Amino acid sequence: MITDISYIKKIAQEKESENIVFRKKLINIPFPIVDKIFHAIVKEVEQQIDCTQCGNCCKVLEPEVSDEEIIQLAKFKEISIESFKKNYISIEPNTSVQFMKGKPCIFLKENLCSIYNNRPGSCRDYPHLHHERSKFRMKRIMEQYSVCPIVFNSIEALKKQILKN
Ligand code: SF4
Ligand code: SF4
Numbered sequence: 001m002i003t004d005i006s007y008i009k010k011i012a013q014e015k016e017s018e019n020i021v022f023r024k025k026l027i028n029i030p031f032p033i034v035d036k037i038f039h040a041i042v043k044e045v046e047q048q049i050d051c052t053q054c055g056n057c058c059k060v061l062e063p064e065v066s067d068e069e070i071i072q073l074a075k076f077k078e079i080s081i082e083s084f085k086k087n088y089i090s091i092e093p094n095t096s097v098q099f100m101k102g103k104p105c106i107f108l109k110e111n112l113c114s115i116y117n118n119r120p121g122s123c124r125d126y127p128h129l130h131h132e133r134s135k136f137r138m139k140r141i142m143e144q145y146s147v148c149p150i151v152f153n154s155i156e157a158l159k160k161q162i163l164k165n
Contacts, residue, residue: 012146
């Protein structure tokens with residue numbers, strides 16, 4: 001498994017054209033077949049990568065949060081909801097989606113999530129690879145290709161299977 005983020009970033013640039021060919025090939029494969037292969041790969045890759053040694057998503061992404069989660073997060077930070085919103089939340093103007101702002105995440109302590117059991121749903125779900133219809137979500141998935149080693153290694157394994165035919 002490749003887990004070095006700097007190396008993944010470098011390789012990701014080199015593989016841009018290959019990835020375009022891969023995505024074009026996916027178009028002709030029925031989505032249930034892609035899901036079956038991809039989800040099996042993701043399961044294997046996840047077992048081989050230790051997120052506690054990485055933490056890159058918590059360093060470079062800003063997770064989406066709901067109103068209910070903001071109430072909880074303000075409690076963990078021991079400040080008022082208003083103060084939490086003012087200092088740590090930004091709102092995407094077109095969609096009104098709320099995000100925790102700041103990189104790395106304010107809850108990342110010594111490379112670990114300090115609120116792990118109560119982390120927001122978007123953190124729990126990241127890198128969002130278990131959903132159905134992966135092939136139709138490939139643009140979003142590929143946005144995480146150079147961010148998350150689970151995504152990178154899973155896509156590389158999927159590419160091997162797709163491009164060999
Ligand atoms: S809340 Fe925890 S899991 Fe989510 S980004 Fe922050 S440190 Fe990472
Ligand atoms: S989900 Fe991906 S980016 Fe986040 S810690 Fe695990 S391997 Fe790293």
